[in-house]
Amino acid sequence: MSQKYTELARLLAPVEGGMARMREVLAAQMTENSPAVRDMTDHVGRFQGKQLRAALVLLAGEATKNTTDEHPTVAAIVEMIHLATLVHDDILDGAEVRRRVACVNQRWDNQTAVLLGDFLYARAFALSTVLSSRLCSRLLAETTRKICVGEIEQSASRYDFDMSEDRYEWIAGAKTANLYAAACELGARYPGGSRESEELGVLMHAFGWEVGLAFQIVDDCLDLTSTDEELGKSAGTDAEDGKVTLPVLYTYRRGDERLRAKIRDVYTLPGLDDRARRLREECSIGEGVAYATRRAEELVARALARVRTLDESPAREALERLGTFVLARRF
């Protein structure tokens, strides 16, 4: 674990000071004059992973020469919204509770997860309302709404093997790329007001969208190909949850009826163990993974071309390396 994070920390060197300040703000927001809340927020530490979204706020600010004293706070708010979505992602249905009961006991109980996620959202929005500009509140409330819509649409599309790739990308974009885009836009544009910052906001929004979408596609591939240990979280959950991701969609579309029936079985037969391994070993998912990886590379290449229109700087270089990191990461 620590070696992976060392590499990332080196990459984030140009915004080291801002990241340290961001973590202070985050820690202060987690304290609450309630023992029960403190018990919970203490556990949130385990979610504090790569903090990529916070880093993007700061790097986008530096790379566009737009850094303000409030950027670390904006970064912390973005990170809190991300944490809230992670906590709520852990909430399971009745069916899943039964299916994964051991797992649930190791994680949160549902009510705890709902309340903790709500608390993090509320903290994030409350903090955004005391910033000097309303831009952060506005953009992040809209972004949160779009994330919810994406998640709801994803939930409505479970087990839909005939989903178009456009729809897959729309959903992945809505639920994941939106927050990357907002992070980059806020970095480049906050507190707003000048025409130049509006334009840089649009450029960095597009960069964030493409990197975020690539991140989600890579995530979907890793869920199929990684182990729990490599990933630092449960692998193979997408097939369990009925999420039909890009590598599967591609394989399904290209497959004959026999392969298609097999894929549907692996997703849907009750009580099947290790569905991801079965997709790898029994459903020739490899080409689908290769196809999805190429799509992620394409998106990152487009994002890098955008960021290269900015003046050269350590922050710009870090943004480029971050794009590459998103592709190469194994966690």
Place this chain on the structure above:
Amino acid sequence: MSQKYTELARLLAPVEGGMARMREVLAAQMTENSPAVRDMTDHVGRFQGKQLRAALVLLAGEATKNTTDEHPTVAAIVEMIHLATLVHDDILDGAEVRRRVACVNQRWDNQTAVLLGDFLYARAFALSTVLSSRLCSRLLAETTRKICVGEIEQSASRYDFDMSEDRYEWIAGAKTANLYAAACELGARYPGGSRESEELGVLMHAFGWEVGLAFQIVDDCLDLTSTDEELGKSAGTDAEDGKVTLPVLYTYRRGDERLRAKIRDVYTLPGLDDRARRLREECSIGEGVAYATRRAEELVARALARVRTLDESPAREALERLGTFVLARRF
């Protein structure tokens, strides 16, 4: 059902126009260019009950001569936050899912409820960020945080029969009275700025707090004494959920060890049916209910004394009658 609501509608006559506008705003916020989201928000209709909190924004505005064009929007935002909390209250734990499986199937599945509640929160905050004043965003984000803290503390105090009455009131206040207080404060104070409106905000905040706390105490009594049909929602859930409410706390504190053991058994023995009926019939809960009712009356009397310092007006009269309605209601 309809007769109860007719009485309430008559009471709200002084803000009829504002309530109609509030409902338009609410309906517009529920539409979303996503079929899956529309499917969900269509169902939210069933939650649109008394809309007391929205009414309080408008009545407090009128009674303090502070009504603006934005008051119906502020009222809709308050109502959306209330709806979000209701939707999230429907989320059950693994244990409860198993215990109440029939019930869950009639309600939401957990993931749906989480996403819909998040969507409503995000919509509410997004709408608040486009109002002319930031006061609404600030006050409601803080209020939402406090509601979460209250809910988390309540969850941590389940099956605590030795809870003090102060702590019970702190929790009931945090989770319920806070939003009543914020609704009244916003009505009297929004958009903020003048010293007079600050003072009226403080007065109406206190009024809302007392009425809201009384509302929660009455709610806790009704949960023990009503049927599902009268209540329009499941009665007797507090004992199921381990929530030790004021009538129970009083009865427990005054009871001998035999009665205490009986109350603990009714709350905790696995597989027991109809715990509320058992509390009524086997645990002499009647005096506790009478005690809690007196406390609610005391709070409302205090609230009414506050509001009577305002100039006489139909809105002020409606606020007084609303206080009485909170006590007399059977739903």
